[in-house]
Amino acid sequence: MNGHPATVESGPSGLVVVDLPAGVTSGQVDVNWTPPGNNVSIAAAILGGALAIGLAMAPWLLRRRRRNQTSGSPVEGELIS
Numbered sequence: 001m002n003g004h005p006a007t008v009e010s011g012p013s014g015l016v017v018v019d020l021p022a023g024v025t026s027g028q029v030d031v032n033w034t035p036p037g038n039n040v041s042i043a044a045a046i047l048g049g050a051l052a053i054g055l056a057m058a059p060w061l062l063r064r065r066r067r068n069q070t071s072g073s074p075v076e077g078e079l080i081s
Contacts, residue, residue: 018031
């Protein structure tokens, strides 16, 4: 509150309660909150997105690899029967 730390308590239904000193008529209260497990959630979302992109590209990469292996020209010096 006004640049000084204040005691924060949990109120009904998870609301934040800040007790103000007697006689305060104006001021500013800044409340910062981060959900628990937020960093883990972000990491899981990035990993899931990368996995989804990889799985979406897998058929294309496999087709491309097979096409390159079967349609390639003979190697120099290789006998063709």
